[in-house]
Amino acid sequence: MNIGIVNDLKIALHALTHIVQGMPNVTLAWTALDGEEAVAKCAANKPDLILMDLIMPKMDGVEATRQIMRKTPCPILVVTATIEGNASRVFEALGAGALDAVETPRFEQSLDGAGGDRLRAKIEQIRRNQRIVTKPIANNVIHKSHTGDQSCATPIVLLGASTGGPQALATVLRSFKQPMNFAVVIVQHLDTAFVPGFRNWLSHETGLTVRAASPGDRAVAGSVSVASSDRHLQITSDGVFIETDVPMEALHKPSVDSLMLGAAGTKLCGVAALLTGMGRDGAAGLLALRKSGWATIAQDAATSIVWGMPGAAVQCLAAEQVLAIELIGPAIQVALTRKPKPNHV
Numbered sequence: 001m002n003i004g005i006v007n008d009l010k011i012a013l014h015a016l017t018h019i020v021q022g023m024p025n026v027t028l029a030w031t032a033l034d035g036e037e038a039v040a041k042c043a044a045n046k047p048d049l050i051l052m053d054l055i056m057p058k059m060d061g062v063e064a065t066r067q068i069m070r071k072t073p074c075p076i077l078v079v080t081a082t083i084e085g086n087a088s089r090v091f092e093a094l095g096a097g098a099l100d101a102v103e104t105p106r107f108e109q110s111l112d113g114a115g116g117d118r119l120r121a122k123i124e125q126i127r128r129n130q131r132i133v134t135k136p137i138a139n140n141v142i143h144k145s146h147t148g149d150q151s152c153a154t155p156i157v158l159l160g161a162s163t164g165g166p167q168a169l170a171t172v173l174r175s176f177k178q179p180m181n182f183a184v185v186i187v188q189h190l191d192t193a194f195v196p197g198f199r200n201w202l203s204h205e206t207g208l209t210v211r212a213a214s215p216g217d218r219a220v221a222g223s224v225s226v227a228s229s230d231r232h233l234q235i236t237s238d239g240v241f242i243e244t245d246v247p248m249e250a251l252h253k254p255s256v257d258s259l260m261l262g263a264a265g266t267k268l269c270g271v272a273a274l275l276t277g278m279g280r281d282g283a284a285g286l287l288a289l290r291k292s293g294w295a296t297i298a299q300d301a302a303t304s305i306v307w308g309m310p311g312a313a314v315q316c317l318a319a320e321q322v323l324a325i326e327l328i329g330p331a332i333q334v335a336l337t338r339k340p341k342p343n344h345v
Helices: 010-021 035-044 061-071 087-096 116-131 165-174 192-206 256-264 283-291 309-315 325-336
Strands: 002-006 027-032 049-052 076-080 100-103 156-161 183-188 210-212 224-226 232-235 241-244 270-274 295-299 321-323
Touching (some): 002 035, 010 027, 010 116, 027 035, 035 049, 035 061, 049 061, 061 076, 061 087, 076 087, 076 116, 087 100, 087 165, 100 116, 100 192, 156 165, 156 283, 165 183, 165 192, 165 325, 183 232, 183 256, 192 210, 232 256, 256 270, 270 283, 270 309, 283 309, 295 309, 295 325, 321 325
Parallel strands (some): 002 049, 049 076, 156 183, 156 270, 183 224, 295 321
16 A cells, blocks of 8 residues: 655654554655645655645645545545644545545654554555455345335434535535424544534534434434444434444444444334445445335435445445435435335336
């Protein structure tokens, strides 16, 4: 795995280089002192991953991410000194196509830095995601199962996203007419340290109150809840949130698949949508929900930063509709007004 490092502080650049070069099967592709230099070096020598600082001269990390993803797209991990101080920039970068964000290790004591292990783990997770080989999800004929009219007191809207997800989620949530007679539950792939900032940012962007999906809390009409720990989130037939460590081997924790597969085995009903993101997380879960009678939607390729997760869902026939991001929110509300009918696809 070849890694490029972008940071204008030479001590941070030196320490990050030390961490990267100490990892097995990882090599340093190049270093850059600002975003402008990073864009040029990426064009000449595209690495497998870029560690991107945010606050830099000439061109900041948000604009550099935007330009790289437009010209020579490659995986980008935001590495920032502070969470609270840079929250808005972090989510701008994630909306522009960065995979995730992690705090810059602190180097007062040693070059390994406090937090170095977290950075290594994040790099390893991205490497696993790049090389993972999965069997195709069965795309056999879909037989929907229904119990009566499958009506439920509080319909649930499940949203899963990864790369480019923050902006996509904000677009969907902003389109919902108020008051909402349904509950929204979100899994966004993001380092847990950034989730509180993400909830605050999403609240500010949408005007909605976005809360943590805490175990024991309930998904109630009008609520927007975000998976906020490093455990999988699931929801019971009574709408109560629970957390689990199963499956242990899941690449992402929390996993979109875990939430959706769990919901497919309950008496809940509603709509599920898989938004922009790298990988395949959520495709199997969306398929299970479609088979159990839920309305299912995938974001289209044209408006996705990365058409990995929704693309996998389309490939296995998990999505009833494939829509541009600005159409997904209205389509969800239309689907919620319709009673499910027995169907064969």
